[in-house]
Amino acid sequence: MNIRLYNARILTMENYNIIEGEIWVQNERILYVGNGSDLESVYQKLKLQSIVWDREIDCEGNLLMPGFKDAHTHSAMTVLRSYADDMPLQDWLNKQVFPVEAKMDGKMIYHLTKLAILEYLSSGITSIFDMYLTPETIADACVDMGMRCVQVSGVNNFSQSVEMTEQMYQKLNGKHPLLSYMIGFHAEYTCSKELLQQIAGLAERYKAPVYAHISETALEVEECKKRYGMTPPVFLDSLGMFRYGGGGYHCVHMSEEDFEIFQRRNLNVVTNPGSNTKLASGIAPISEYLKRGINVAIGTDGPASNNCLDMFREMFLVTGLAKLREKDAAVVDAWEVLKMATVNGAKAMNLPDADVLAEGKLADIIMLDLHKPNMQPLHNIPKNIVYSGSKQNVKMTMIHGQILYENGNYANFIDEEAIYAKANELKEKLCYN
Numbered sequence: 001m002n003i004r005l006y007n008a009r010i011l012t013m014e015n016y017n018i019i020e021g022e023i024w025v026q027n028e029r030i031l032y033v034g035n036g037s038d039l040e041s042v043y044q045k046l047k048l049q050s051i052v053w054d055r056e057i058d059c060e061g062n063l064l065m066p067g068f069k070d071a072h073t074h075s076a077m078t079v080l081r082s083y084a085d086d087m088p089l090q091d092w093l094n095k096q097v098f099p100v101e102a103k104m105d106g107k108m109i110y111h112l113t114k115l116a117i118l119e120y121l122s123s124g125i126t127s128i129f130d131m132y133l134t135p136e137t138i139a140d141a142c143v144d145m146g147m148r149c150v151q152v153s154g155v156n157n158f159s160q161s162v163e164m165t166e167q168m169y170q171k172l173n174g175k176h177p178l179l180s181y182m183i184g185f186h187a188e189y190t191c192s193k194e195l196l197q198q199i200a201g202l203a204e205r206y207k208a209p210v211y212a213h214i215s216e217t218a219l220e221v222e223e224c225k226k227r228y229g230m231t232p233p234v235f236l237d238s239l240g241m242f243r244y245g246g247g248g249y250h251c252v253h254m255s256e257e258d259f260e261i262f263q264r265r266n267l268n269v270v271t272n273p274g275s276n277t278k279l280a281s282g283i284a285p286i287s288e289y290l291k292r293g294i295n296v297a298i299g300t301d302g303p304a305s306n307n308c309l310d311m312f313r314e315m316f317l318v319t320g321l322a323k324l325r326e327k328d329a330a331v332v333d334a335w336e337v338l339k340m341a342t343v344n345g346a347k348a349m350n351l352p353d354a355d356v357l358a359e360g361k362l363a364d365i366i367m368l369d370l371h372k373p374n375m376q377p378l379h380n381i382p383k384n385i386v387y388s389g390s391k392q393n394v395k396m397t398m399i400h401g402q403i404l405y406e407n408g409n410y411a412n413f414i415d416e417e418a419i420y421a422k423a424n425e426l427k428e429k430l431c432y433n
Helices: 039-046 075-080 089-101 106-122 135-145 162-172 193-206 218-228 232-238 256-264 273-278 286-291 311-326 334-348 381-387 416-431
Strands: 002-010 019-026 029-034 055-058 063-066 068-073 125-130 148-152 179-187 210-214 246-250 268-271 296-298 365-368 394-399 402-406
Touching: 002 365, 029 039, 063 334, 068 268, 068 296, 068 334, 075 089, 075 106, 075 135, 075 416, 106 125, 106 135, 106 394, 106 402, 106 416, 125 334, 125 394, 135 148, 135 162, 135 179, 162 179, 162 193, 179 193, 179 246, 193 210, 210 232, 218 232, 232 256, 256 286, 268 334, 273 311, 286 296, 286 311, 296 311, 296 334, 311 334, 311 381, 334 381
Parallel strands: 002 055, 002 063, 068 125, 125 148, 148 179, 179 210, 210 246, 246 268, 268 296
Antiparallel strands: 002 019, 019 029, 063 365, 365 394, 394 402
């Protein structure tokens, strides 16, 4: 499809400047971004006299920007939303989460993932970095809903395997333009040393990055030190786990040596402030990561530990908690946080064509409604997004050139009521039987 979005404010995320102009989308790619003053030369470059538009959308002065990247989530945990709450992390996992997950099959996970995608779309999230149990049915749900999904394996002592990870790595990478797959494992504390060595060997074979939950709680760090005499990052690095990069989810309790490993290996940190706050895991040292030039992205974590999939709330918590932790209201500027939610997330997820709005990039675009009281006056739009923005401002979500959410409605092929009904049916089966 050819879509013209005009009369817009545009934040490309290449820099802080806001353009007043238009964006042209052709199929899944951006054809033009600019103020419209150079259109004659654009037509000459394209060797066209005109373009027949399938749709022309008057943005009415609202903001176009790259979609948010949810760089850590467990989508199908929607079934556990408001079911597994107000408990310490280990009890939350062992008494509420794991028993329900043991009953899940691929078809259930397919439907529960679709519920999460509805929330991603209404929150302006255009890419997810998902770790869960049945990669093929997750992939099917994302393709069927139009969601861009990078999956990462969650190998542990109880589910999945290194063999399955390799099979999915080969099968899902290149299967569909919306899909990719990375090597990973759940966490050091759920994997034997032998299993971790096998994962490191797999990463070596494919020269691939590795991702995992790392140093989420103080207890996790202390138990790892008791087992191996090292913190989780130091231990994992000693196995050759990060020879080709990767990163960690949470990364709350970090030592000086941990910081140095993340710098030396060029690892990514994916912070999850909503989940860390709700589970009382602690506040990540975001300011220190930024000082050291470590790439920081943002994730919601799963809907059982957050419980919502809302990047606006996460952005505010990233900066707000950092200021509280450092006792300094100047740290972790809103612009840095907005980069974490977009550009940095794309980097962590290996989505270089989905980071900014520019000619040739993927058309993963959101429109934010500036004609709302929480966005006025327009002193500073990026700061408004981080400090006062909310899901109510998401007016449109486009992924791969397809508009999936617009003015409060989903695309015609998405039946949200059927998705809600199925989720509630599965809730009864999984949680109360």
